[in-house]
Amino acid sequence: MKLITKPHSSQRRLIEILRVINAAEKPIGARAISDELSSRGYEVGERAVRYNLKIMDELGFTKKEGYSGRVLTPLGRRELSDALVDDRVGFVNARIEEYMYRSSFDPGSENNRVVVNTSLLDKRDSERALAAMKAVFDAGFAVSRRVLIQDEGEEMGGAAVPRGFLGISTVCSITVDGMLLRGGIPVNTTFAGVVDVREGSLYQFTDLLAYAGSSLDPIRVLMSRKAARITGAVKTGNGGLLANLREIPVAAIGQARELLEMAKGAGIDGVMRISEPGEPNMGCPVGAGKVGIALCAGVNAVLAAEELGAEIRTTPISSIQEYGRMKELR
């Protein structure tokens, strides 16, 4: 049997450094890159980073900007997106599991850390955007009413909110998966898709994208395809919501229901439907021995604002936020 060959580790290190620089959104130096690599589990000293940066400058992937900071060149960005697609297979699931692990939502505790999606909203559009978000919360089509609104200059998801914008964090449904996991329940995110809403009722999934093996986040893909029709679902009862499905063992369903009920009391919900064991959930397949739980995507609220023409850019599964800092939008 032939094993899948993995890229050589020095090549992987270069790619990881490109990733760090790309994620930084402002010029970043060797020390900060080394720290960030360490937090991702790659121990590469500052000196080794400096050596690798020199190579990448020569290759034309990076260039100096300001005092010893590095940014990616267009060539570096292309290298990053093309290189090692093999390396990114399954990366979405890895990212989700990392955030499940790093979050800590316990309905009985005060000290909760949740997974958030972050959005940058043009201040000029803030009134109608927040009104659209409220309407989605009222309809129960998101995960939580709680949001964190930050002004320009404040730090959101590792970068400052730019001038003229508001930063908005909304609770991501991965928070619920993290809660189930902390209860000792094995959770697998399997599909994302669009759930048809007809005459005010959830109907069934129309399109589905699998998480397993994907290198792109299915929710991001559906967002960029503008596959949802949130405003219709809210205003006329006919539309489509982004949603995703996770599977848990049949044996864990009792405990899961209790946890979901407690979470609801703490302001986190978004449950659309829980399937019978092994039965499809609104048309979405569920494995044998498993129960499928469909949740609204946390981004539905900001997508509604976007549908109404607000200038808003959203990064799903963006960072971890103190739940206590987030306030209900009413």
Add this chain to the structure above:
Amino acid sequence: MKLITKPHSSQRRLIEILRVINAAEKPIGARAISDELSSRGYEVGERAVRYNLKIMDELGFTKKEGYSGRVLTPLGRRELSDALVDDRVGFVNARIEEYMYRSSFDPGSENNRVVVNTSLLDKRDSERALAAMKAVFDAGFAVSRRVLIQDEGEEMGGAAVPRGFLGISTVCSITVDGMLLRGGIPVNTTFAGVVDVREGSLYQFTDLLAYAGSSLDPIRVLMSRKAARITGAVKTGNGGLLANLREIPVAAIGQARELLEMAKGAGIDGVMRISEPGEPNMGCPVGAGKVGIALCAGVNAVLAAEELGAEIRTTPISSIQEYGRMKELR
């Protein structure tokens, strides 16, 4: 996009009933079948079971035996093994996750429940079989020295140990996965295979079978193929061990190492090698953003006994056992 069509639920219910009867190993009545279905998450009342049994008697899948008990006919057994392979896709992972969820190994606690493999050993072979198992434990090629040895007539894994046999329970590596899960770490069992041992050192995986999507347990397949050479590994330092690999997020590796160290102190180990982030583990691929942990299969000890000609039949991932009842075999 076309959804995978799932079998109709009434058909699934019939198959579940066949499964329960098959697992019972003695004639079983409608009330007991209904209870067992309920514990698997299928709510089917006693009356509905009775109705379904009548249908299956007519189809020739089941027949009465004794006072209202049912057993499978050869036709029923064939139906069960052929039917709904679609239904069993991913079933191994579902079973593993169920046992991870039901186990509760916490190195700091006294009240531990572990996942065990159960074996039936012909009493006439017990001396050399137990000697072979000890040698595997001494070499560190299993998960734990602790075993539960039961005499004929005692209940093991839901059935009585037959006359002339000993029942032997050994700790299954899924116990370790359950421990990581309870620590809030997402765990995915990805591959099982044979690890080559050369001159006393672990070399690399020779063959691999994937858990994802399999309807057969990879460890069982490797056992029935007699793919291991445990005795060689123990006696001459050259052979092959059954092993499996699980992935955890890179961010969780520090906590995982602590838990593994504590487990070792409590008599549960079996760690072969922990990979670097995203790097192959002894040739077995590991996903981006993940660390791969290779553990010895818990069945290696009983396989060594089998290799030496002992009459021993083993069921991996068979049941949950109180760890406190198990004693070190020295």
